[in-house]
Amino acid sequence: MPHSHMTRNDWLRFGVVIxxxxxxxxxxxPYWPLGDVLPLGLDLQGGIRIVLEPTEASIDxxxxxxxxxxxxxxxxxxxxxDEMADIxxxxxxxxxxxNPDIRVRAGEPWSQIVINIPxxxxxxxDTVSRLITQAAFLEVRRVVExxxxxxxxxxxxxLAMEEPLEGTDGxxxxxxxxxxxxxxSLSEATVEITGVASYAVGLEFTESGAQGMASYxxxxxxxxxxxxxxxxxxxxxEYIAFVLDSQVISAPYVSRSVWENARDGWKNLMEGxxxxxxxxxxxxxxLAISLRSGSFPLQVRTVEENNVGPTLGADSMRRxxxxxxxxxxxxxxxxxxxxxVLGSVxxxxxxxxxxxxxxxxxxxxxxxxxxGIAGIILxxxxxxxxxxxxxxxxxxxxxxxxxxxAAVRAGFEKSLSTLLDANxxxxxxxxxxxxxxxxxxRGFAVTLGIGVVGSLFCALVASRLLMEKTFFSRFIPAKVxxxx
Numbered sequence: 001m002p003h004s005h006m007t008r009n010d011w012l013r014f015g016v017v018i019x020x021x022x023x024x025x026x027x028x029x030p031y032w033p034l035g036d037v038l039p040l041g042l043d044l045q046g047g048i049r050i051v052l053e054p055t056e057a058s059i060d061x062x063x064x065x066x067x068x069x070x071x072x073x074x075x076x077x078x079x080x081x082d083e084m085a086d087i088x089x090x091x092x093x094x095x096x097x098x099n100p101d102i103r104v105r106a107g108e109p110w111s112q113i114v115i116n117i118p119x120x121x122x123x124x125x126d127t128v129s130r131l132i133t134q135a136a137f138l139e140v141r142r143v144v145e146x147x148x149x150x151x152x153x154x155x156x157x158x159l160a161m162e163e164p165l166e167g168t169d170g171x172x173x174x175x176x177x178x179x180x181x182x183x184x185s186l187s188e189a190t191v192e193i194t195g196v197a198s199y200a201v202g203l204e205f206t207e208s209g210a211q212g213m214a215s216y217x218x219x220x221x222x223x224x225x226x227x228x229x230x231x232x233x234x235x236x237x238e239y240i241a242f243v244l245d246s247q248v249i250s251a252p253y254v255s256r257s258v259w260e261n262a263r264d265g266w267k268n269l270m271e272g273x274x275x276x277x278x279x280x281x282x283x284x285x286x287l288a289i290s291l292r293s294g295s296f297p298l299q300v301r302t303v304e305e306n307n308v309g310p311t312l313g314a315d316s317m318r319r320x321x322x323x324x325x326x327x328x329x330x331x332x333x334x335x336x337x338x339x340x341v342l343g344s345v346x347x348x349x350x351x352x353x354x355x356x357x358x359x360x361x362x363x364x365x366x367x368x369x370x371x372g373i374a375g376i377i378l379x380x381x382x383x384x385x386x387x388x389x390x391x392x393x394x395x396x397x398x399x400x401x402x403x404x405x406a407a408v409r410a411g412f413e414k415s416l417s418t419l420l421d422a423n424x425x426x427x428x429x430x431x432x433x434x435x436x437x438x439x440x441x442r443g444f445a446v447t448l449g450i451g452v453v454g455s456l457f458c459a460l461v462a463s464r465l466l467m468e469k470t471f472f473s474r475f476i477p478a479k480v481x482x483x484x
Contacts, residue, residue, distance in 0.1 A: 021352060021356070023359065024356050038358070039365065039367045040369075041099070044317045044369060045119050046119070046307075047116070047120045048117050048125055048307055049306045050305050051114050051115070052132075053111070053300060053301060054081065054110055054298040057299065058298040058300075059073070062298065081104055084113060084298065084300065085103070087294055087296060088132055094289045094292065094293065099367045101115070101442070118367070127282045127286050130286060134245065135300065136294070137183060137245055137296070138186070138291060138295065139182050140180040142240060143239035143251055144174040144176060146173055147172040148171060162175065163177050165243060165246060165247060166248065167251065173248045180213060181209050181212045181213055183291055185208060185210075185213075187205060189202070190202045191284045191285050192284075194274070198279075199283075199284035200274040200277075200284065201274065201284050201288045201291070202271075205271075213266070214269050217259055217269075224237060224254075225255075227256065239254070244287070249275060252274075275287070328380055339391060346391070346463070348462070350384060352458050353451070353457075354376075354379075361447065361450060367443055372443035372444055374447075375443070375446070379450075379455060382423075382426075382451060382452065382455045387463055389415050390419075393410075393412075393414050394407050395407075426448070426452050430445045430452065433448075434446060
């Protein structure tokens with residue numbers, strides 16, 4: 001075969017192509033179904049999308065509390081929103097949710113937090129929504145009185161010093177407005193098993209939190225602490241309320257063992273206590289994560305909450321994959337019909353690029369979205385386009401009387417600037433879309449960017465190697481031929 005002599009540089013190029021292709025094939029195992037190969041986006045496998053923004057009331061409170069001017073308020077709110085986004089990321093990571101897309105989006109009048117989490121099962125969506133939107137502001141307060149209804153109980157309450165609150169147990173509680181401690185005094189929150197299918201949240205305090213709890217508990221009169229042998233019907237007990245986002249989630253009485261530990265010193269309370277509340281495991285896990293991650297510095301409201309069902313995702317996946325397959329096959333046929341044997345070079349480059357694009361997405365843990373599928377389809381056209389430009393240049397050089405090998409080399413050299421200009425411009429646009437876009441747009445940008453790099457590699461390295469070192473150069477037409 002002409003031009004079959006392989007130099008050291010040729011072997012290096014050949015080795016790089018083979019190594020990259022093999023690496024991509026290894027990364028793509030088990031190849032099918034696609035959901036087991038690539039993480040799928042919200043639009044392809046269903047999930048949840050939530051948009052949050054700070055409430056006007058909390059912003060007004062922030063301005064009053066910190067004495068901010070109108071000019072400084074916007075930057076302060078932006079900092080708080082960024083902080084809340086970090087808290088949500090910590091919660092989502094600790095819960096074990098995969099491929100979340102959490103971004104701060106500029107809005108009017110305030111920034112918003114956009115959360116996209118794919119792969120959420122129907123039964124888990126309420127728990128995940130609560131995990132994300134829960135302000136998680138925890139307070140420990142003294143219980144003044146316990147009732148059955150907020151509407152009729154506590155007629156003599158001193159509302160300046162006391163606050164009536166609902167409990168998750170259906171009862172009502174009158175609690176002191178002054179806090180004993182807050183969630184800022186927690187160092188750890190964990191799920192604890194208290195019985196068969198019964199769970200609680202165990203709390204551990206910081207040193208200052210333990211000191212605050214010990215100081216309060218030690219000040220309680222012994223007459224309101226039950227005897228160590230148990231509670232009698234005539235006992236008047238001291239209760240403390242764990243208040244989460246203005247709702248009492250647990251209100252245990254102060255036991256003698258806890259009271260005695262507090263009197264012996266704050267170090268005895270470092271391991272804290274339990275929050276009981278008839279929790280399921282998922283509820284206890286969600287609460288523990290929220291408390292560990294910290295509370296939101298501002299109250300938020302849900303601007304948008306959409307559940308994308310798996311049926312819609314499956315339909316999108318089916319249509320998207322059908323589009324890729326049909327477009328791929330039609331391009332292969334077209335290139336072979338129009339360019340004959342040279343079209344086979346373009347087809348080999350196209351197949352190689354598809355393998356590289358998908359392998360690179362796996363390597364970068366990129367999420368495949370419906371716009372991402374559009375990016376793959378665009379990549380098919382770009383790969384072929386690069387080869388078409390090269391082929392036409394090579395044919396022009398061949399028609400001037402140059403040998404096949406000289407025509408190939410000249411054609412690639414003269415095509416290089418055109419290919420680089422077009423593809424680098426596209427790569428810049430992909431980078432801008434990735435940096436400024438939201439989840440689906442970023443998915444398109446990722447596949448487009450990987451596709452650009454892959455098409456250049458396949459055209460300038462793989463295709464050139466095939467044209468220079470194999471029999472394909474024999475079929476370069478030496479004169480004008482309408483059939484190609």
